[in-house]
Amino acid sequence: MFDGKVRVVEKNGYQKQVMSIYRFINDRLYYNRPDIEIKGEPYNSTILFSLLTGLTGGKELIIGEPGLGKTTSAEFVCSLMYQFPLGVIWGSEVSGHPEQTEEKIIGRPDLGKLNRGEEDVVWTNFSQVPVKIVDEINRLPETKQSMILDGVDRGNWEYLNEMIINDEYCLFATANYQDGGTNTIIAPLVDRFDVIVESRYPGANLSFIIGKNRGKNHILRHPKYEKDLYRVLKSKVAYEKKIPKMEEICNAFGEHVRETAGVKPLKREDRDRIRAEMEGLDLDLDASAFTRMILSELSFCERYGQKRIVENCEEGCHYTGYLCRQIRNCASNRLPTSIKSFARGLAWFLGDSGIDIEHVTSVMPYTLSHRIQWKDEVLSQKERAKRDDPFQIFLAKEAVKAVLQRYREQSDHLKDALALGSKIFQGAPLEPPEGDHPIYAEIRKDIRYRMNHGERLGDADDPEPV
Template structure:
């Protein structure tokens, strides 16, 4: 193999340079760095910071392995140049900050977090190739990655998925626990790839669910514990249009969904070179960007240590509050949720027909048929931290949340495409553009948050902060004062207001605080 190999070249420059305080040191080793870069015959053994290594992996993939990257995760440092094109006023933005290709970045963040990513898109768009790259990035040989990849097909059995009992044991065993299982190799891999998962029969999907959800496999009372893994699943159609309907629990285990975008024929020249030179990027991944198991462990810990400020957290809380509330679903306040109606089997259009009084265009909750689960929120927080880590930042920015959110909620927050929002001028295309819709939804939520001036004036937050200081030593009169304050806040909040999702959650929080103070008061009196 040539030492000068474009496909093995990793950027030596910082991939996301930051202005850092002056700390001038001169390393004499720099004398030998310069315009000539040759793979060294003597490994340097110097370990890069893990975020830098992750960015190097990203840039190697977008510059070398993926021919036409789309920069759909846009960051701006200054107002970007925007162009409005055609009758539909299609908007082209030229971002002023380092922007990223979701199809590469999301699998990479999934790899770093060891979560589960579904790659969707038409045939031949690089979904499987992208998943294979993640396997090679995890330190496996290309041969191992290919051999351990599961290919979904309609005849796939649980044995195909998990393994087979040893034939000799089947004949000789006196008890079922004596039957040893030849477990499939993929179960022990730290990067698991399931190609065309929507072609797997429903019964086999259930076995897959156990491995995905609980990280173990079970066959004939034998258990095989799987290592923590990153999962990459592919499907031509995430809407269940494969050979078999994907069971909901399995879909729910998927953390992010990312679409493989189309090939830009303007890059055909590079494709031609690749054919002529017989180059396969997955065979030429430089060793500098391959992660060891210990590095992935450390990276996970570093990602979890990324800060998420209360200001950003409040925006996420406010956004999440919009969707679950359904005024007509129940009489009892706590049960006024879309889930109550869903569990009762009430038709969606029956519910929406009953809604009265509220501005359904303004009500963000009216745009979705469901709410946001705890699992979705945990995934959002983790991926937002991973995004900040990838960008080399110590804390999550609001823009990180804005960029990551659509891929987490992609098929989890179900749009009500008959909602007035989608009828409005310019919004019809959001019926098919989930990513754009979710990003718009978040923007609208943030705008409403700012209109309500909640950064400055949040009575519920003030009461929560007061409560978080603890009840110990609180006198009876102070407790009564707090109870009075809560009741007054409820009165102020509901004065002349329609009941929207965020207000509903605020009122439930106030009820919680009221109950805690009430119980404390009872305890004081009893003592």
């Protein structure tokens, strides 16, 4: 963990390279306005979070009105981050409709062999390429949504007792706003997305230019490499053997893009090194304490032990001023993982030496908004508020802002309480920390458990948890 000392991140110029990809997409491919400011610099959230999804191997849900570039933004990012020509990306996409089948998503039996009484699987492009795009995921039946997200969670794709393993992958899914004609993405599935962003209307002027520049797709197309990649994907060799061949073609395509467009896409080894650099970044104490604080507000219930969607807040509860009172469900364990992963990606992208509270607060609304189920009264109170963001993201931003206010007031006290918790945990005979916020109650719970069971646990020589 971050020990407070400033670490110098070993920079290999990848930040510059990724930034140039960001600029290239922003200037040439996906015209939109900046909508967030981080460390004083304006960014477009759709491109930024898509880049971070590609870098961290995450899962992103892009929402927006029809025709506002949800899928294309993801395609451009995938093409430049993974060096795949657009033609291959298009051929690997899964489009969401109710009739979609497992065979079209993962793989099908080799019919020739089947007729000969042999069993073999022909894997789909979707399951084989590392960049996975699902268009209009909300139109897929829930079983298919779940199948894709399961596959992406584990990196395994199974069909007829055969399996391929992706060692590198990311997922981009798009969805229109919920209306009568589409299915919904159910809460347990939506929780699996790390972030949600909106592909917004770029404004009348930029929209006008988009209409003019129709040929921008050609920049990232190359028929020969596309055919080559298709050939490799279709070939009947083991998946593991296809990967180096694909990389070879991808590198050639990447070189072509560098020469023709002046932007250098990321090679496999670049991505690996970037991820290794990211691994070296830890949350500083403020970022960690703040994240714990918001997690406690999203999961705490004094009366029932934790938030549960089936239980309602009681009248007269002491903790009425916190988020737990405003929401229905409990934060999942995937939430902190998403927060840390994207904050780490952002800190790396900005060239910072650690993950600070601004990185965390910048990514948090996008990791939270689809996971929180607000109570009706909160929705109705705020639905008419002036805002720029979609309602869910707006509510999440407001929530983060409110908790940050609370954190500012008691940051030292909270860090002190956590330090005290650590000391008590290690056996120091100290009094548990006091404080009104749910996080203090959570610290006390952890300590109490340790105090009650400490000796037994400590003396048992249990193996370190893995």
